[in-house]
Amino acid sequence: MPHVSVTIAGRHYRMACDAGQEEHLMRLARDIDTRILDLRGAFGEIGDQRLVVMAAVTIADELAEARARIRALESDIESQRDARASAIARIEASEEEVARTIDEVAERIERLTAELAPREKGNVGMG
Template sequence: MAHVTVTIGGRAYRMACDDGQEEHLVGLGEEVDARIDQLRAAFGEIGDQRLSVMAAITIADELSEARRRIRALEQEAASERAARGAASQRLDQTEAQLAGTVISAAERLERLARELGPSPSGGVGMG
């Protein structure tokens, strides 16, 4: 297990993380620290604990909104997949109908050709 030190609100915190996750954890700490700095600039010195709670709430709000958007996008993607499936089915049905029409037309042409008999220039050699 790896250990890193993250600095948030001017205080250093030693934290454990899975091997290979050190850079990610440091980056998350930097994001939280930046959020606290933004809140401190907006509200002044209102206490570290209150700033931390406000930062956590604003981050949780962003996470909630991101989850809502993900759900909406997943629903939209599911609708698109369903529409694509329905369109594919209609295309298959149209192709089958078209194939049936072509076969029917070919059979009628063959029947007409048989009824008309051999062509005058076909079959018998001239020469």
């Protein structure tokens, strides 16, 4: 299992991670370090433990917001799927209605053609 050395709030830590996750772990550590530095700049020297807790709460808040956005997006996607299914059903019903109407018109044309055909033969012979 690979190990990575990271620095957070001026302290060095050696951490294990899965193979291939080294750079990801180092990015996460840099993000946490940056957050702590930002908090230290905003609040001054209030103690490392408080700064770490404040950074953790900030990250947890962002995570909660991200999860809420994901749930909202998943709900929107589901609504869009339902709307799409409904639209497809309406299109299919419309297509079936158009097909029935075309069949009815075709049958009517055939009946009219059949009715007119004998008359035309009769008129041709008399003229």
